[in-house]
Amino acid sequence: MTQPNQPTNAPTLCRVLSDYHSMYPDPIVIRAGDRLAVEERDSEWPGWLWCTAPTGKSGWVPERYLQRHGQAATARRDYDATELTVHAGQVVTATTHEAGWRWCTDARGDSGWVPDEHLACAP
Numbered sequence: 001m002t003q004p005n006q007p008t009n010a011p012t013l014c015r016v017l018s019d020y021h022s023m024y025p026d027p028i029v030i031r032a033g034d035r036l037a038v039e040e041r042d043s044e045w046p047g048w049l050w051c052t053a054p055t056g057k058s059g060w061v062p063e064r065y066l067q068r069h070g071q072a073a074t075a076r077r078d079y080d081a082t083e084l085t086v087h088a089g090q091v092v093t094a095t096t097h098e099a100g101w102r103w104c105t106d107a108r109g110d111s112g113w114v115p116d117e118h119l120a121c122a123p
Helices: none
Strands: 012-016 035-039 048-052 058-062 066-069 072-075 091-098 101-105 111-115 119-121
Touching: 012 101, 035 066, 091 111, 091 119, 101 119
Parallel strands: none
Antiparallel strands: 012 091, 012 119, 035 048, 035 072, 048 058, 066 072, 091 101, 101 111
């Protein structure tokens, strides 16, 4: 899966330092123009907001992908919150980088977000 309509950085090879297992098996997926409900939640990840889409699914969305209207927001772009399960020693290709997370693709072609703390990426 490719991260829809996201700006990409030059692809970077990263080695997985420690296992990471996806926390959300049914992720929120939004399209530009979607109206979202925003819930204030404490998070270890500054720059991310907990949102609920029109479909009823909830999840973390990068704050800069949203136009805020109090407790509501409009999506400025498409976004997919899929997380990628990875294992120590694995090599992945990272493209988009957002507030402590990277959009990565593994050797099988599976893609999703992985926290920076689980990766060692080439400069």
